[in-house]
Amino acid sequence: MSYNKKKTIRLIYPQWQGGMISSLVPELTPEDSSKGYYIGAELLSFLAPKTTQKTLTVPVSTEYNRCEISGVMDRDIIAKQTQDALKLLNDEMPDKILTLGGDCSVSVVPFTYLANKYKDDVAVIWIDAHPDITLPEDNTYNGYHAMALAAVMGKGDSKILSELPCRIEPSNILFVGLRDWERESIKSRQQEYGIKHLTPEEVSSNSNKILEWIEQIGAKNILIHFDMDVLEPSEIVSAVGVVEHGMKINEVVRVINDISNNYNLIALTVAEPMPRIAIKLKNMMEMLPLFE
Numbered sequence: 020m021s022y023n024k025k026k027t028i029r030l031i032y033p034q035w036q037g038g039m040i041s042s043l044v045p046e047l048t049p050e051d052s053s054k055g056y057y058i059g060a061e062l063l064s065f066l067a068p069k070t071t072q073k074t075l076t077v078p079v080s081t082e083y084n085r086c087e088i089s090g091v092m093d094r095d096i097i098a099k100q101t102q103d104a105l106k107l108l109n110d111e112m113p114d115k116i117l118t119l120g121g122d123c124s125v126s127v128v129p130f131t132y133l134a135n136k137y138k139d140d141v142a143v144i145w146i147d148a149h150p151d152i153t154l155p156e157d158n159t160y161n162g163y164h165a166m167a168l169a170a171v172m173g174k175g176d177s178k179i180l181s182e183l184p185c186r187i188e189p190s191n192i193l194f195v196g197l198r199d200w201e202r203e204s205i206k207s208r209q210q211e212y213g214i215k216h217l218t219p220e221e222v223s224s225n226s227n228k229i230l231e232w233i234e235q236i237g238a239k240n241i242l243i244h245f246d247m248d249v250l251e252p253s254e255i256v257s258a259v260g261v262v263e264h265g266m267k268i269n270e271v272v273r274v275i276n277d278i279s280n281n282y283n284l285i286a287l288t289v290a291e292p293m294p295r296i297a298i299k300l301k302n303m304m305e306m307l308p309l310f311e
Contacts, residue, residue, distance in 0.1 A: 059292030
């Protein structure tokens, strides 16, 4: 199946305010672990294949002065950055978006922008160890990255949602690699929303169940979110989350390519990089002489 080449942009989106992760990265200070997402986005951009695609960068504050509002940490900053990201996309009007993050919430703006552009003829493949459907009123965790998919569905903080152009129905979303719900209420919410999921084991040999699901719902345009915590930590630790029994790198690559070869892939997000070693090296150099 082939599609006419359309305008694709690369979006560097170093948003870090969505994470409250110091307990998950104890080897770093809370500020270093939080801003690690920023460095992670820059590192992904550096490592990514060179491109002739236009590259845009979402302006993201680096001020570390955390403030919870209505159950969301740094809510107002995130709302402003959401507005700024959407303006970049509305001005550029891309047909396809490669997003390099940043915490998981960097998928919210490009996915809702494209869902609006393609008149809801979209399906979301959320490749992630976690479902990211926490709500502010849960009063359990205030990091917006754990609310990212909920926001894509139009659920969550009213100020952030008011900036978004569209929402995607839960019936058009599939979890792949999901294995950590963190609490029973989240598993119950997934069931309430009716979102199906496939475990790492179910996609370890082939992508058939994913392709069958896409065919069943009838969507032509696919949005893929790839949180690197879906990867098996015995092979690589590249993200914040470290959950055993994950997907191998070659399995994730195969899944994404199989989808792209059979459907119109209009969005790919790579999210949640936490370059622990790079951050330690950065801190080391800051303590050495002649670095002026």
